[in-house]
Amino acid sequence: MIQFKFNSSFLIPAIALLTLSIGVITAAKAEKTAEDVERYAVFDEQGNLQRPMGYREWIYIGSPLTPNDMNNGKAAFPEFHNVYIDPVSWEHWKTAGEFPEKTIIVKELVSVGSKQAVSGNGYFQGDYIGLEAMVKSKTRFPDASGHWGFFRFTIEDSPNLHRSAGVQAGENCLSCHQANAATDHVFTQYYPVLRAGKARGEAGTGGR
Numbered sequence: 547m548i549q550f551k552f553n554s555s556f557l558i559p560a561i562a563l564l565t566l567s568i569g570v571i572t573a574a575k576a577e578k579t580a581e582d583v584e585r586y587a588v589f590d591e592q593g594n595l596q597r598p599m600g601y602r603e604w605i606y607i608g609s610p611l612t613p614n615d616m617n618n619g620k621a622a623f624p625e626f627h628n629v630y631i632d633p634v635s636w637e638h639w640k641t642a643g644e645f646p647e648k649t650i651i652v653k654e655l656v657s658v659g660s661k662q663a664v665s666g667n668g669y670f671q672g673d674y675i676g677l678e679a680m681v682k683s684k685t686r687f688p689d690a691s692g693h694w695g696f697f698r699f700t701i702e703d704s705p706n707l708h709r710s711a712g713v714q715a716g717e718n719c720l721s722c723h724q725a726n727a728a729t730d731h732v733f734t735q736y737y738p739v740l741r742a743g744k745a746r747g748e749a750g751t752g753g754r
């Protein structure tokens with residue numbers, strides 16, 4: 547019969563190795579989180595925001611709609627606005643109830659396509675036509691209200707987008723958000739997902 551004999555000379559290195567690998571795994575995880583924060587809002591050396599990628603896998607918070615046919619034929623922001631927040635800032639919003647440094651919120655613009663479906667008359671999403679973003683950064687925008695910078699990747703009348711964008715002048719974007727948005731320059735009044743998740747430690751399920 548084969549007998550395993552565990553003695554301390556085997557056990558001690560084994561435990562040491564296990565502890566070490568747990569340490570390495572934990573460190574790798576922490577590092578990844580820091581990297582992720584950087585990855586969501588990436589700036590080049592000139593301080594231009596790179597067009598956010600992969601945001602459709604962030605947290606989707608809502609779709610305000612300003613259809614052209616309710617705005618004299620051309621709304622200021624056509625038409626569906628699909629809005630996403632980066633996952634790290636969403637986690638912070640759920641626990642602390644505020645938008646942390648490096649928050650990035652993107653607004654993807656989509657045209658109204660069909661106005662009829664088998665479900666009834668309405669507004670149904672058509673084509674992607676633009677992308678805008680706002681980023682909160684004390685280091686990059688020390689003088690801006692709330693430390694928010696606003697960016698526009700949309701190319702007028704084109705399905706293409708700019709690869710990077712410089713920060714917009716305050717009067718183009720920030721001033722309206724500052725004057726009218728309910729929470730720290732973000733229009734939380736139009737996003738039940740944000741209201742339900744605020745400082746609750748969870749997303750809120752069903753109703754409020």
Ligand code: HEC
Binds near residue numbers: 623653697698723733
């Ligand atoms: C006249 C006021 C006004 C101006 C100017 C304005 N916005 Fe907004 N923005 C809004 C409103 C209202 C919403 C939410 C409802 C909607 O999307 O229609 C919004 C939503 C957003 C959102 C989603 C987060 C949020 O707060 O709801 C982003 C990102 C955004 N705007 C970026 C921009 C950028 C970039 C510019 C400048 C190029 C800009 N906005 C100019 C009024 C404005």
